[in-house]
Structure formats: C-alpha cells, structure tokens
Amino acid sequence: MMPVFQFRMVVDTPPTEAQAVALVGLPDAPAVEVAPEEQVGVVWFDRSAPRLATAIVSAAHDLERVGLRPIRVEPRDQVTVPEAAARLGRPAEWFRTWLTGTLGEPGAPSPMPMRPAGRERFFSWDDVEAWARERLDPDLPDGPPVLTAATLVLRLRRCGRGVDGLPELLDLIEARP
Incomplete structure (x- = not known):
C-alpha cells in the first residue's frame, strides 16, 4: 500500500472558479480554499506517492497546469x-x-x-x-523537513531566475565543509 501524504499548498492568488473546478476534477480531488483577507488560495492535497517530495512536486505541477503559482507548502498537523x-x-x-x-x-x-x-x-x-x-519503523518516509525544503525551492523558483551566480549558490546545497 502506497502512503498518502497530506499537506496544503498556498498559491499566490485566489483560484478562479474555473481553476477550482479543474483542481477538484483531478484524480485525487484536492480541496480548494480561498483566503480573501490574505489574497491567496490554499489547496489541500491527499496525495499517494512513494515519498513526500514526490507528492509535493506532482501537486505543484498540477497547480501550475491550471495557472496557479504555489508559494509555500504546509503540513496538516x-x-x-x-x-x-x-x-x-x-x-x-x-x-x-x-x-x-x-x-x-x-x-x-x-x-x-x-x-x-x-x-x-x-x-x-x-x-x-x-x-x-x-x-514501529525507523525508515518511515521523509517528514516535515521536506516541507521546509519544498517551500524554499518554491521561493527560489520565484526569485532565482534573476540572481547572478545562481549556479554557484546552488552548489552550496551539495557542498560539504
């Protein structure tokens, strides 16, 4: 049985009705929430995947396919x-x-x-x-640190394209002192 990861992705603008319908029509039917006071939308996912990172990436791509830009990933606690x-x-x-x-x-x-x-x-x-x-199992699938890393990657995608020296900065991820 493949694990189901539950998380929410905050998107930069509230989804339109057409975008919400498109998302609810996905095979795993995420729930869509609009937060008008914050001018953002929230999409709740219950996503089957072998790892949390895989679930987050596929959810981000689904959001982008309907014209939404994910800006942060949060757990369902x-x-x-x-x-x-x-x-x-x-x-x-x-x-x-x-x-x-x-x-x-x-x-x-x-x-x-x-x-x-x-x-x-x-x-x-x-x-x-x-x-x-x-x-029960010391080798459980990865947990909350992946959510933090995913949020950082989403932020980097938004601002990193114009950063001079981005390849060198990305090398820091793998570099060991």
Whole structure:
C-alpha cells in the first residue's frame, strides 16, 4: 500500500472558479480554499506517492497546469487514526490496535483534547510520526523537513531566475565543509 501524504499548498492568488473546478476534477480531488483577507488560495492535497517530495512536486505541477503559482507548502498537523495509517502505508485497523486498541503501547501519543463532530479522535501528526518512527519503523518516509525544503525551492523558483551566480549558490546545497 502506497502512503498518502497530506499537506496544503498556498498559491499566490485566489483560484478562479474555473481553476477550482479543474483542481477538484483531478484524480485525487484536492480541496480548494480561498483566503480573501490574505489574497491567496490554499489547496489541500491527499496525495499517494512513494515519498513526500514526490507528492509535493506532482501537486505543484498540477497547480501550475491550471495557472496557479504555489508559494509555500504546509503540513496538516492534526490527523485521525485512518489518516495517520494511510501516511504510514499501514491498514487503519492494524494501526488503531497499536495506537489506541488492544496493543496500546506505553508512550503512544494521546489524542488531542478537542473532540470533532464525528467519532474519530485527532492526534498530532508530529507526535504520531515520532512515536511510529521509534516504535514501529525507523525508515518511515521523509517528514516535515521536506516541507521546509519544498517551500524554499518554491521561493527560489520565484526569485532565482534573476540572481547572478545562481549556479554557484546552488552548489552550496551539495557542498560539504
């Protein structure tokens, strides 16, 4: 089972109705949110991919194909057990027994105090990921540092074309002291 990565991408302008329709028509049907007070749009993705970086790149290309420019990537911090299990590439009921059920582990993350309208409780993704990496699988797919790197790459794409010496600056990424 391929993991599902959940994140949101902020775009530089609110999507038009036609752009929102085009995005919702994609196979993974991202949700589109307009933030008029900030003059930006937000597109929520649940994207299947082998790695978070792959999911982010394909989402950015989808946004660009409909004429939107992604400017930042943000995590979805609150997850339910099924969402956490999907991110980890595990069956939800198996993961539920580890996290909250009969195999409930000492030190497992506790649900967040807020209670949604439905039956599912929410957990902090950061807590779940750290616990799962330590207890279940040290080789989990890459996590939040990829979101920071993706945002930096998006910023570089916007301003880097006019930077004198950009190739030398990019060498810093691989350079070791």
